[in-house]
Amino acid sequence: MQPGRSRRPAQPGAALGAAMAGAVDLAAIKARSDAAARAAEAPPPGAADLVVDVSEATFQADVVERSFQVPVLMCFWTARAPSSEQLLASLERLARADGGSWVFARVDVDTNMRIAQALQVQGVPAVYAVVGGQPLPGFEGALPDDRLREFVDAVVNAGKEAGLTGVPAAGADDAPADEPQPPEDPRFDAAEAALAEGDYALAQQRFQAILDVEPANAEAALALRQVALMARLADTAPDVTARADAAPDDVAAALGAADLAFAGGDADAALNRLLGTLTRTAGDEREQVRQRLLDYFELLGPDDARVPAARRQLARALF
The missing domain is CATH 3.40.30.10 (Glutaredoxin)
Known part of the structure; x- marks a missing residue:
């Protein structure tokens, strides 16, 4: 059973800070512990x-x-x-x-x-x-x-x-005060500590360790996808969007441009780019694009209105 925990929900598009290579950090997973704590004080x-x-x-x-x-x-x-x-x-x-x-x-x-x-x-x-x-x-x-x-x-x-x-x-005045909160989960603390140090590989390893024990742990699964996005952005060239626009068949550039758009809050552009790329690919490249779309669906969450339409487009492109 997953221990009780008091955490803010992980947020889609939370990896923007990686695009700034440390100069500007808007990564909600990475920043939330220390930034939110300082804000509370x-x-x-x-x-x-x-x-x-x-x-x-x-x-x-x-x-x-x-x-x-x-x-x-x-x-x-x-x-x-x-x-x-x-x-x-x-x-x-x-x-x-x-x-x-x-x-x-x-x-x-x-x-x-x-x-x-x-x-x-x-x-x-x-x-x-x-x-x-x-x-x-x-x-x-x-x-x-x-x-x-x-x-x-x-x-x-x-x-x-x-x-x-x-x-x-x-x-707010009618809300009960000082409600007891469930304890934090030290496994997540350890994973977020690695993330705060910029060690994406270790953070991924620690989130994956949680999933190995609890395959149904939705928060760990979402965090793992977010960290993977942050790690990819750290290695993404700033001109990748221009390269993807100039060469629509360059799958690697399309994936990088989609990540930048998604992290920047433009999920529509990210989804549309990959759905268009999917129709021009086959084999392993098509599978890469499909998997990236599935990652985006999970990051956006089932309640996001864009997900059902994009899933239907994905199904039509594949079948």
Whole structure:
């Protein structure tokens, strides 16, 4: 029987940090233990913290760790884009009006290009949200104030649904206090410790050891897939997407480009690329693509609306 445990669910698309080769870490599995712990101990954002200018050096604290308390909205901007100034002003006004239910992070792409590259930002200005360490694509360009308000409200609600400690949840005052929590599982602690040290092979070995004893342990199976994605991303060349676009029959490039898209939060692009590649492959290459699609299905989870449609497309392509 699996010991009782009190862990946040593993999150799909959690391997983005590996794409930054350690400079920016949005990997929810790798970051969740220490980042969430620091966020729990830190005070909620005050007036001085509602609007921050983010660099690679401050990204971990100002975006990743803070996002375990409240949602963080990042605006990628440049002085070369006239619409940036309008969007920055509108978001700052909303952030201050909302008084701490979310944090506004400004990222100047001219001086922080690697952050933009990790999130595959195509146009500027662009807005992304980060909730519990998970990047969520937003929009590019400026929006009218009413639509911007709707977007911000949707992100704040997502934070409430995720149970972020800095966002007052409806009925929170009526919730029972100090409920007993099941103990942590030391096997997972050991696997996550290896992951925190960047030893993907050891982390995979330790998650696999759990599955060898408990084949039905869904969390270990999901974590193993996530670590495998992180390990692949660590060896993925930054130009793999361009190579895959230029050579549609290059299966290795297609798999790498799909991983980058999936880790960046664009699961649709990842699925569509591999489903298209599947129709042009045979033998071992087709099996590689099929297995990668099955991994994505598991990472997204059965409740994701994209999975049933993609499974049907997979079945049609194979049979």
